[in-house]
Amino acid sequence: MGQLMGGDPSLLRKINQAAVLRALRAAGRGCSLTDLARSTGLSRPTVEGVLDGLARADLVVETKAAETTAAGAAGVRRLGRPARRFRFRAEAGRLLGVEVGARRISAVLADLAGRRLGEASRGVPPDASAEERLERIEQAARALLGEGGQGAPAPRAVGVGTPGIVGQDGSVALCTALPGWTGLPLGERLRELFGAPVLVENDANAAVLGERWVGAAAGCDDVVMVLAGLSPGAGSLIGGRLHRGHGGAAGEIGALHLLGRQATPERLLATSGTPIDPLDERAVTRVLAAARAGDPRAEEAVARLVERLTHDVAALVLALDPELVVVGGWAAGLDQVVEPLHRELERYCLRAPRVVASALGGGAVATGAVRLALDHLEAELFTVAEVPD
Amino acid sequence: MGQLMGGDPSLLRKINQAAVLRALRAAGRGCSLTDLARSTGLSRPTVEGVLDGLARADLVVETKAAETTAAGAAGVRRLGRPARRFRFRAEAGRLLGVEVGARRISAVLADLAGRRLGEASRGVPPDASAEERLERIEQAARALLGEGGQGAPAPRAVGVGTPGIVGQDGSVALCTALPGWTGLPLGERLRELFGAPVLVENDANAAVLGERWVGAAAGCDDVVMVLAGLSPGAGSLIGGRLHRGHGGAAGEIGALHLLGRQATPERLLATSGTPIDPLDERAVTRVLAAARAGDPRAEEAVARLVERLTHDVAALVLALDPELVVVGGWAAGLDQVVEPLHRELERYCLRAPRVVASALGGGAVATGAVRLALDHLEAELFTVAEVPD
CATH class of the missing domain: 3.30.420.40 (ATPase, nucleotide binding domain)
Incomplete structure (x- = not known):
């Protein structure tokens, strides 16, 4: 897994990358280098560097310059070749957010900009074993990801909100609410299942992240x-x-x-x-x-x-x-x-x-779980160096 | 009052300065440039820059190179001129820590390294007015700073721990324990009294700082x-x-x-x-x-x-x-x-x-108040630019 390297210089770079990514996403239909440099306050070479990294990750694509409205309106580059324009490829992958409940498993599918694509849930008896509960998680997820198995690509990242105390490795350190849940290496089990990074968080913690992202605590x-x-x-x-x-x-x-x-x-x-x-x-x-x-x-x-x-x-x-x-x-x-x-x-x-x-009501935990996956994706995009596990 | 300027570059500089200051203080009797560069991992020019700043503030002095034990032991500069050595001037000023209590005012005097020089306290009736209480603070402080008035130099900084909610400007936003204390511009009043920066903090907050500094939470x-x-x-x-x-x-x-x-x-x-x-x-x-x-x-x-x-x-x-x-x-x-x-x-x-x-027992709040003053001093030493109020 990738991780952030270095001290303050990489922090500065991360901040720059986040600013470019934010501007790209906000623009939606595509921005020129000039637009991005202006809206972020960064130099053109810095913006180009960030775009190169995102393009290598297949997350930015150059769009056809059919319209140059923004540049035209600003009176820039009216003559000569139209400016190159770039767009964030939110459709390049999918994120999954899962809420593990006592009676219900809920899952939300989102694109790489965090926009909701669909949701599914499965009932589960409160006294279900850990294996039964894991099976329902798989069923709810498959309903969203597609049954194809081999055909359907894995999500880019999966966030999970669960009752109990969650260890730093994504295992459940203690959970009095769900049978067999204490000690379960939940993150590891779901990583094997999805073939993707899995971020496990306590359910109330996931919920507050959800409310801050798109809810009552914005x-x-x-x-x-x-x-x-x-x-x-x-x-x-x-x-x-x-x-x-x-x-x-x-x-x-x-x-x-x-x-x-x-x-x-x-x-x-x-x-x-x-x-x-x-x-x-x-x-x-x-x-x-x-x-x-x-x-x-x-x-x-x-x-x-x-x-x-x-x-x-x-x-x-x-x-x-x-x-x-x-x-x-x-x-x-x-x-x-x-x-x-x-x-x-x-x-x-x-x-x-x-x-x-x-x-967000009953959707707070699953929405927060999507945010966890999105945070992971962003951290991954800003990774300066890949370190093998 | 000075304040830290700039973003990450000044943060880096601050970290460097803190490292040099810590090494200087730890050495006590004086260090050479080589010692400081080695113990901090910084370049000699960086160390020299920091020492210059501290010398301008009258807080570092070059010592006589009577002994060059440390350098000698490391086999460095055995020949030629002995290395220049520097010492932190903890005696260049004094810090005051004050605990405001319901029945007692306690004050601690310390040098600029935070070493305790003395303490004093004054009883006060629980129903004393705010003015009476301020007067006892002055009495306890004068007992430590010297009665001289004009003659005795002001402390470099004063930390205060008081019951109640303390506003960012050092005023008491709310205090149910002391009569007349709610709404008192405590920081401002004591700044006028001492002619020095005053840092006011809730008493329990000061106490935990004290315990972490030299107590049970180290x-x-x-x-x-x-x-x-x-x-x-x-x-x-x-x-x-x-x-x-x-x-x-x-x-x-x-x-x-x-x-x-x-x-x-x-x-x-x-x-x-x-x-x-x-x-x-x-x-x-x-x-x-x-x-x-x-x-x-x-x-x-x-x-x-x-x-x-x-x-x-x-x-x-x-x-x-x-x-x-x-x-x-x-x-x-x-x-x-x-x-x-x-x-x-x-x-x-x-x-x-x-x-x-x-x-620290009954001394936790006053000790934490000294730490507040010391933190302020250090922030001031690391000030990159002076900004007028």
């Missing part, structure tokens, strides 16, 4: 996202970067409520009459609907859910002081969550952050 | 330090850098316990018989001593204190996943805190960090 560098669920998790961005913690366990707040009151989600939902499995989204949805319809026991259950969510979020906010809190998981579907949560945070926190519901 | 980049007290606060290092949060309120965990149980420190200590003001260190010390002597009510009070500390620390650990937790404030004096706390964290956290007691 443009925000200090974000806490809470995935409300049976075992709630949080993903945090600090200064625009994922905060994983020293051992990858940052935001694994499942035990927070045990420190205060004794409420568990099971007990909270059981208030609405019959015990409900909070892993069962449909059951949760039923309670929420009943609360909206005015059922007092369901209303009480929802109030307690919000109370626990407040406890979890307040602890995170007091520790981290983020600019923004994004509420995801089933709590994102609650109209009555964001406002009460914000009010409660104002009571407890010296400085209360903004609170918003997830914009 | 060499550790991911640290949470908890200052146990009436309104407990935490300071966190992430990747070796202070995590202040978006609005400077990270670690202001005073309200954490309200989320869970209803225990307050007053009530906890009241268990031991008579209500005790936890701001009163002597009263807390009495309870701790009684617990050690086997008084069952005092033991119960201490057990509850540890319980609340566990709650606070566990929330921080779940959110941040640090490598190390340092326990400071009065809890640092409890022999029976570190082990039970670590055991409890192992129950609640998927990955429990190491837990140690503060090595």
Whole structure:
């Protein structure tokens, strides 16, 4: 696998390459060298160097100069040969994002610019073995990549969001939510399956990357996202970067409520009459609907859910002081969550952050997984030297 | 005030300067150009350039080459003129570190290498006005700097640790612990008083800097330090850098316990018989001593204190996943805190960090304040250009 070499000089080069790539993508239909030099502030030789590298990777192509609108409008090169124009080949490969859930595997296919091409999902029993779950991942992916096997090209990179603590090698260090998942070399298994680089990340971490990319946290560098669920998790961005913690366990707040009151989600939902499995989204949805319809026991259950969510979020906010809190998981579907949560945070926190519901809803983790794959692709494009494993 | 200019090139220069300064300081008695070039890996012209800058600032002096032990041992320049040798002038100025407490102002004086030259403290009533408190700061500082006024030179820089949320301009944005402190332009007032740059930081943040510099967190980049007290606060290092949060309120965990149980420190200590003001260190010390002597009510009070500390620390650990937790404030004096706390964290956290007691005890905040002043001095030495305010 490639990796970035050197110190500051390569950092500068990386920044240059990122600027050119961004300008190329933004232009969409094609840019001239002059356009790129102007929009990036770089010299023409630097731009040419970056384009050469991208062309060698088959990711940039020279377009026919049928129209020279941009150059013409700027009054440049009206006479003589039209300027050479270049275009990013987003279609040159595909990226895959996968969410591993307790009851569902979701996958999203995207082009090399991260544009969504399709999605697929497969149900899986919560008590499925690790091998069964891996099989469903393969099925969901095949539905998107094409059954062809030999014929269909491998994705350029695969991002994966999974519950649990993920090691630096992409193995699952600890996962209490999925049977047989602890210790699984998930990255390695999926690398063999897809024949492509696989980036594994904790699901809440993937979700916050997704929300920042194209969701509720766009443009925000200090974000806490809470995935409300049976075992709630949080993903945090600090200064625009994922905060994983020293051992990858940052935001694994499942035990927070045990420190205060004794409420568990099971007990909270059981208030609405019959015990409900909070892993069962449909059951949760039923309670929420009943609360909206005015059922007092369901209303009480929802109030307690919000109370626990407040406890979890307040602890995170007091520790981290983020600019923004994004509420995801089933709590994102609650109209009555964001406002009460914000009010409660104002009571407890010296400085209360903004609170918003997830914009991506159930798609946050898989979208973030695509972003992981895209980040990997970009790092690969900016690789200065190839180092054998 | 000076500030760092430019992008990556100046970063590189800063790294070079820091390396030379570190080598000079480590050598203590003086180094030759050859020594410095060898120990830093930099070229002689680069080292000469850095030395020139430091000499202009009166911080480096050429020493008499009475002995050339190091060069002689390396077999270099045995013949001919002895090599020129240079020494860092730590005595060229003084740094001041101040802790603002509810009942006490503590100040530490250090030389420009951060070596402690003396300390002083002044009691202050908890209900003192902001002006009274500022006056005690001045008294403690004068005791160290000399009464001379006009005669005594101003410190090169002053670091201050204070309770509350500190704004980027050194004013106190919010402080519930000290009367009249909210809104005080503390940095500005002390700049006028000392005629020197003043760096103001939250007290727990200063404490963690102190522990990392010369205390229990030496060499550790991911640290949470908890200052146990009436309104407990935490300071966190992430990747070796202070995590202040978006609005400077990270670690202001005073309200954490309200989320869970209803225990307050007053009530906890009241268990031991008579209500005790936890701001009163002597009263807390009495309870701790009684617990050690086997008084069952005092033991119960201490057990509850540890319980609340566990709650606070566990929330921080779940959110941040640090490598190390340092326990400071009065809890640092409890022999029976570190082990039970670590055991409890192992129950609640998927990955429990190491837990140690503060090595600096009551001196952590003032020591960290000296480190703030030293950091400022170093940044100033590395200034590439002076920019007028």
